[in-house]
Amino acid sequence: MRSGMIRVVQQSLLGSILSNMLLVLGCAFFSGGIVHSNKEQVFNKSNAVMNSGLLLMAVMGLLFPAVLHSTHTELHFGKSELALSRFSSCIMLVAYAAYLFFQLKSEKNLYAPINEEGIQTDGSLDDDEAPEVSKWESIIWLFVLTAWISFLSEYLVNAIEGASVTLNIPIAFISVILLPIVGNAAEHAGAIMFAIKDKLDISLGVAIGSSTQISMFGIPFCVIVGWVWGHPMDLNFQIFETATLFMTVLVVAFMLQEGTSNYFKGLMLLFCYMIVAASFFVHIDPKSIQDKPGKT
Amino acid sequence: MRSGMIRVVQQSLLGSILSNMLLVLGCAFFSGGIVHSNKEQVFNKSNAVMNSGLLLMAVMGLLFPAVLHSTHTELHFGKSELALSRFSSCIMLVAYAAYLFFQLKSEKNLYAPINEEGIQTDGSLDDDEAPEVSKWESIIWLFVLTAWISFLSEYLVNAIEGASVTLNIPIAFISVILLPIVGNAAEHAGAIMFAIKDKLDISLGVAIGSSTQISMFGIPFCVIVGWVWGHPMDLNFQIFETATLFMTVLVVAFMLQEGTSNYFKGLMLLFCYMIVAASFFVHIDPKSIQDKPGKT
């Protein structure tokens, strides 16, 4: 497994988070706001704050290895950040498991955050069985999604490099922006549909729930899988990528803190996504990362 | 047009945002809080959150070029950040136009955020005409203000350099701190007056509205004007300036999120401004920026 491939996995996971938080949520807010322009759409604020908190925790997990690396204050240069990443990944997986458990237990389970099919869970089903089933379904779905992302990335890495040369587009732009737009098409359609039906909590569950899931489950899971297989994937996504994620999480957290949405908030998220996309269009990995033969 | 002049334009725009957000708003909160010390003053929270969101988006627009440049991960060193800045500026102008449109359309137009003369708009005028007129007035006012800033900067750049040598004060301090204090005197007086009259929404409109306007209209407008005239002005304000703006926006966003103010919040903003001012007093541009003959 080449070093370049680890970067593609990292970048497509990052891109998936960015696209869910800005593009999918932005489109949902915008289309919902246009259809229901006579009123403010509301959603479950406390759930949104909890998700913002998890996303900030994920940013913390990614930020420290990147800062340690870029300030050259690691104990053993290059190796310490890998050990730290693996430890942090375990913590993040446990935190995500605790989050699922917490949602399972909390009676006022207003929406099933990861289950797109669970529309009926907000009332019409038996309260005792239905949510648990949807939880297990969703856990399985997590594994399937992650496996799919891993597989896709493995398969696509050569295609991406070819396309990058042919179309003269940086690899970063293809893996961070183009891939996730295609990959998130289903979630995208779902989130918009539910927003138009004024079921904004489900839209949020799809968009922000997916982001939380990828950042607190997908990324650490890939690090652990890489550990088992002997690949040096770590949480150091480099400073620029981490800064992008950080700003995105902050903007979205501020947009969500009120518990209301309108079409302008949606538009702002879309404009932010354009700025993010443009930034990745002029971004390349520094030579030191591209050329090195593998970090082990 | 020398490179030093672009820096003065950048820094006086930045200083104007900082002074509006910390000094003007701080004075307004403080004087309002002292006069009305028996109660908590309230303001329109959702409008404040919207403005915080726009300011965070502006920080995003400034942060990415600065991070790209300082991590040396641009596609074409020096040129890519200019292209990105011009693209982001267009996005920011469109976003600001959308914001004005959104405010125009929203019926519950509790205050006219950019129009200092529009005191009566909160009730006593005809609802159908008055706000639109004040909007158009304010749009014209935007152009006048921006032209004035541009003109002032062009005229003053030599004076600043002379003063800097004579008084032994860094250029950064003059353009970021001293110039905007003079330039914002009118807004300053207005914001304090309205806060004392317990019309905090108008104070906020003046202070935060001006900051939003400069960051989402003034700065991108200058970039576009520079593009038309062939000057390489970009959104890369350097890491330190961007970090200052980022922290300021965060502090103000946290102060505004509750929708209430008191004199201590005002004091805190003033203290923050003193720390910011002191930081710029010991800040100089690195040699590489000062000496280069122009970035084209």
Added chain:
Amino acid sequence: MRSGMIRVVQQSLLGSILSNMLLVLGCAFFSGGIVHSNKEQVFNKSNAVMNSGLLLMAVMGLLFPAVLHSTHTELHFGKSELALSRFSSCIMLVAYAAYLFFQLKSEKNLYAPINEEGIQTDGSLDDDEAPEVSKWESIIWLFVLTAWISFLSEYLVNAIEGASVTLNIPIAFISVILLPIVGNAAEHAGAIMFAIKDKLDISLGVAIGSSTQISMFGIPFCVIVGWVWGHPMDLNFQIFETATLFMTVLVVAFMLQEGTSNYFKGLMLLFCYMIVAASFFVHIDPKSIQDKPGKT
């Protein structure tokens, strides 16, 4: 006084803030949430927001010298950041004094944020005298605590270096993580006890109040004391330490903004503390800081 000793003082102060905000508050939220799992615990939101604001201001005071230093944009390399730190420290002390005055004056003094023994202040005592006494007590307590920290640090610096060599643990980990856990044991026990008794405001007063006090009083006080004694202690805690504090303050501010707590929020803070601790375990000061003989 060796340069290494200043670092130990800086790091143990930083560690004390981190441990209060994440470990102590996390344990309080968690144990309170487990015992009162049938309901959401609430606390005084506006007080929490005020403390978040003060903490963000402290981050601002620490961030600017660190960024100035690391971007090499100081006026006089090495000296300017010391002057800035001393100025900022004075501002922070005045701001903290203003905060105490504000709390003293505000009638709805729901809790005495620094006084752990002041349980009765929330109603049962005479309103006119009791809070003032507890304030003066607390101010004395501030001095005692700071003196104790200074003394402890002076005494322990050799012990730490010895332990670091013997146990093969980085000095940073001992001073940032291990020392404060022992040092905060009393606050820790108090915060958990009050959370279990559903007096979450007192828990917050202990945990967040202590953090505010150390960051806005302890740290600047040490800088001023160092100034008087001729030691070059400044607010430049280096980029990694400042980034850690910044992320921690952000995460805690987002957790507090709703004014409610549950066991999952407590767990998240604990997990964040583990990630922070692990990061400091692989962190060493760069050679340039460790070896230099003193910054004067």
